Amino acid sequence: MSKTIDNYNNRRSKILEMGGTKAIAQQHERGSLTARERIEYFFDPGTFTEIGLYVKHRTTAFGLDKKEIPAEGVIVGYGKVNGRLVVTAAEDYTTMAGTFGEYHGKKFSEAIDLAKNMGVPFVGMNDSGGARLQEGMDTLQCYAWLFRSQILASGIIPQIALIMGPCLGGQAYHPVMQDFLFQCKGSGRMGIAGPAFVKTQTGEDIDIDTLCGIEAHAVKSGETHVVCEDDRDCLDKTRELLSFLPDNNKIESRKLTYREIEDDPERVIPDLDTVVPEEPYVPYDMHEVITRIIDNGHFFEIHRDFAQNVIVGFARFGGRPAGIVASQPMVAAGAIDCDAADKIARFVRFCDLFNIPLINLHDVPGYWIGSTEEWKGILRHGAKMIYAYIDATVPKITVVVRKSFAGAYTGMCCKDTGADFMFAWPFARICIVGAETAASIIFAREIKESDDPKAMKEKRIAEYRELFENPYCAAERGFIDDIILPGETRKNICRALELLENKTVARPWRKYSNINL
Amino acid sequence: MANIISQMPGKIVEVTIKVGDKVTKGQQVCMIEAMKMQMPIMSTYEGVVKDIKIQVGQGVKKGDILMEIDNA
Numbered sequence: 001m002s003k004t005i006d007n008y009n010n011r012r013s014k015i016l017e018m019g020g021t022k023a024i025a026q027q028h029e030r031g032s033l034t035a036r037e038r039i040e041y042f043f044d045p046g047t048f049t050e051i052g053l054y055v056k057h058r059t060t061a062f063g064l065d066k067k068e069i070p071a072e073g074v075i076v077g078y079g080k081v082n083g084r085l086v087v088t089a090a091e092d093y094t095t096m097a098g099t100f101g102e103y104h105g106k107k108f109s110e111a112i113d114l115a116k117n118m119g120v121p122f123v124g125m126n127d128s129g130g131a132r133l134q135e136g137m138d139t140l141q142c143y144a145w146l147f148r149s150q151i152l153a154s155g156i157i158p159q160i161a162l163i164m165g166p167c168l169g170g171q172a173y174h175p176v177m178q179d180f181l182f183q184c185k186g187s188g189r190m191g192i193a194g195p196a197f198v199k200t201q202t203g204e205d206i207d208i209d210t211l212c213g214i215e216a217h218a219v220k221s222g223e224t225h226v227v228c229e230d231d232r233d234c235l236d237k238t239r240e241l242l243s244f245l246p247d248n249n250k251i252e253s254r255k256l257t258y259r260e261i262e263d264d265p266e267r268v269i270p271d272l273d274t275v276v277p278e279e280p281y282v283p284y285d286m287h288e289v290i291t292r293i294i295d296n297g298h299f300f301e302i303h304r305d306f307a308q309n310v311i312v313g314f315a316r317f318g319g320r321p322a323g324i325v326a327s328q329p330m331v332a333a334g335a336i337d338c339d340a341a342d343k344i345a346r347f348v349r350f351c352d353l354f355n356i357p358l359i360n361l362h363d364v365p366g367y368w369i370g371s372t373e374e375w376k377g378i379l380r381h382g383a384k385m386i387y388a389y390i391d392a393t394v395p396k397i398t399v400v401v402r403k404s405f406a407g408a409y410t411g412m413c414c415k416d417t418g419a420d421f422m423f424a425w426p427f428a429r430i431c432i433v434g435a436e437t438a439a440s441i442i443f444a445r446e447i448k449e450s451d452d453p454k455a456m457k458e459k460r461i462a463e464y465r466e467l468f469e470n471p472y473c474a475a476e477r478g479f480i481d482d483i484i485l486p487g488e489t490r491k492n493i494c495r496a497l498e499l500l501e502n503k504t505v506a507r508p509w510r511k512y513s514n515i516n517l
Numbered sequence: 518m519a520n521i522i523s524q525m526p527g528k529i530v531e532v533t534i535k536v537g538d539k540v541t542k543g544q545q546v547c548m549i550e551a552m553k554m555q556m557p558i559m560s561t562y563e564g565v566v567k568d569i570k571i572q573v574g575q576g577v578k579k580g581d582i583l584m585e586i587d588n589a
Contacts, residue, residue: 281555332525333554365553370526372579403553434553 015053015070019094027094032164032187033231035075035092038125042088042235043079050077051111057103062134069096072104073128076111078120081239084247087115090125093165097129100171104132105142109149116153119248123238126175126190127165146174154179155353158245162234163188163224168212176223179350180241180302182234183224185214190223222306222339240300244314244321245354252355256295256319263295265318265494272486276363278427280403283330286311289361289401290324293317293490299324302347307339308332312347317359318494320501323351325412326361329402336408337368338381344412345384345515352392357497359397360413362404365434367411382411383516389413391513395500397493400424400471400480405431415479420503421496423489424471424480435465519562520582527551529575529583538566540586547571547583564588 001009018024018034027034033041039048055072057064073095078087089111091098100108108124115122131139150159154177161175163183167190175181175190183190191212198204198211210216217224226241228234246253275288291297294315301313309332312325325344327334336344351358367373367382389396389411398412398419409430415422424430432438439460440447450456467473474480484492531548534540540560547558564586571583 280553281550283554283556329554333552333556335552335554368552372526405553 012053014068018070018092019096023094030187031230032093032127032184034094035090035098035125035127038164038231038235039075039077039079039088039090041232042123042238043081043086044083048077048079050075051114052076052107055103055107057101057132057135059101059132059135059138064134067096069101071095072101072107073098074104074107076107078114081242084242085118085120086123086242087111087118087120088123088125091128091165093127093129096132098127098165099129099132100139100142101132101135102138102142105139105146109142109145112146112149112153112159115159116149116156119157119250121158121160121242121245121247122150122153122178123160123162123242124175124178125162125164126167127187128171129166130169130171143170143174147177150174150177155249157248158242158354160238160241162228162238163190164231164234165189166194168192168194180225181217181223182226182228182238183214183217184228184230184234187231188228189213190217218305220306222303222343224306225302227305237300241314244300244316244356246356249353249355253321255321256316258319261295261316261319263318265498266491269293269487269490272489276402276425276486278402280429283333285330286326286328286334286361286363286401289489290315290326293493294324295319303343307337307343309334310336310340310344312343314356315359317490317497320357320497322357322359322497323347324359324361327364327401327412329363332368333365334363335365335368336382336385336411337373338376338378341367341378341381341385341411345381345388348385348388348392352388352394355394357395357397357500358389358392358413359493360399360419362398362400362409362412363402364404364408364412366406366408380516382407385411386417387513387515389418391515392418393503393505393507395497395503396420397496397500398422399484399489399493400428400430401486402427403429403431405429406433415481420500421481421492422479423482423484423492424474425486425489426471426483428471428483429469430471430474430480431469435461435469438468439464518567519564519586521546521558521560521562521584521586523549523558523577523579523581523583525549525551525556526578527556527576529571529573529577530555532569532571532573534566534569534584536566536569540564540566549577558583560586562586 075090089108159178161178161181172190189212218227396419413419443460447457471483527549530550545557567587568585
């Protein structure tokens with residue numbers, strides 16, 4: 001072998017060793033895979049091509065001139081996932097703790113640019129000790145490059161962030177601004193500042209798991225969309241989510257063939273009647289409805305642990321991927337509070353950006369009222385949903401399962417806020433307010449002055465209920481396209497989606513709407 | 518001792534246990550009504566009801582302590 005080739009092999013293998021055997025062993029002791037192991041597990045065998053293997057920092061201060069940082073602590077490249085191209089940047093914690101310096105940042109942001117320009121999804125694997133402070137402002141500049149790249153790619157390609165290790169400080173804005181954020185239990189920790197900084201600046205004493213772990217973000221802040229058991233589970237779930245998404249905003253998600261789904265789009269579901277209690281005040285689990293109407297019961301839930309009074313996620317109908325937005329009567333009456341409104345609005349915007357139809361299942365009494373939500377700004381949060389639905393041009397189908405009242409009727413997408421088709425089950429109650437509230441306002445004086453106010457109130461409530469609290473009144477005016485038996489829900493959704501496949505919407509140009517952010 | 522907490526704001530429409538009763542995990546202890554929904558509140562602990570802090574007709578906020586369970 002020639003000396004040149006020998007030299008080439010030595011250089012290359014040295015870089016591929018990452019931070020060395022000791023650092024790799026420590027990574028394994030933490031229960032994590034190395035960046036290269038993650039890439040190998042994630043991509044279809046033998047399809048990964050690396051870019052920028054030899055990139056090296058140029059810092060000389062603080063002894064860095066003598067410091068080797070293989071691949072600059074981030075492995076960048078592209079490969080195939082279930083046969084489809086995906087670009088990745090995987091931070092390597094074994095190499096100087098995956099710290100983010102000038103050339104690390106350059107590689108990362110250029111990977112996103114590449115994905116955007118080629119129209120393929122981007123998956124970032126975050127596992128970094130934070131900013132490489134030895135590089136000063138050069139590092140800060142690269143954070144700006146990273147943010148700029150990802151935001152200019154937003155809405156063009158799907159971007160998924162995997163928090164597989166630490167991601168603290170300003171760097172944590174990066175995953176939060178991607179479309180979906182997956183966080184690994186135990187190892188994935190994200191926050192604007194870690195416990196030490198919090199302690200010195202505010203005096204608050206808090207451990208890292210409480211401040212930055214799963215509970216913090218999947219339950220409390222809502223920044224984490226999907227919780228993962230470990231690295232492999234995280235990469236499996238990423239592959240699963242990608243199967244519902246298109247490569248970019250110019251095309252549609254791949255529709256599975258009948259042979260692949262083996263679930264009849266016309267399938268009638270006889271037991272759906274028994275899942276939902278007719279009495280409007282009895283709670284039940286809406287997941288039971290969702291899993292029955294979708295292909296093979298396969299539901300990929302987003303934000304499972306956050307704002308559980310509504311459910312969002314991906315599923316298929318007759319092989320077509322769709323986004324589902326549903327009330328959850330089992331939690332907080334399925335009423336929409338500020339968090340639930342944020343959850344729905346962002347999901348609807350994502351689906352609209354990437355040509356994914358929306359299926360909305362209503363069993364919603366309204367937006368949460370009262371001082372707590374009023375002062376948190378339920379009006380401006382609730383407004384995000386209305387904006388998102390009316391702005392959305394993708395096919396939208398709404399089914400009123402049991403109730404749809406007041407602002408939530410419009411907020412969760414009725415025909416006049418954008419639904420192409422709207423169906424209701426026979427015991428649906430579609431109304432501006434409940435009969436009790438309406439009767440006590442309209443007939444306040446009559447009830448008060450009556451000889452038997454209680455009986456009069458009940459009479460007026462019954463009258464209002466008979467007149468308005470049913471699906472027929474709404475259907476007579478065309479607000480509902482059809483009243484369907486619960487068991488025929490899947491059939492109706494699948495037929496409507498087929499018709500809507502080539503839906504077009506023309507609107508005058510504007511920069512964008514001024515959504516209540 | 519452990520507390521059973523209200524998961525949503527609303528009005529107490531039913532209390533299904535009394536002080537001294539033994540409760541099991543998952544047993545209904547009261548019912549809260551809000552936003553046209555009656556939400557059964559289940560005990561999240563096993564033990565004996567030591568104190569009931571609410572009565573029928575009372576309004577509660579999310580996070581309010583509804584009752585205390587002993588030996589939990």
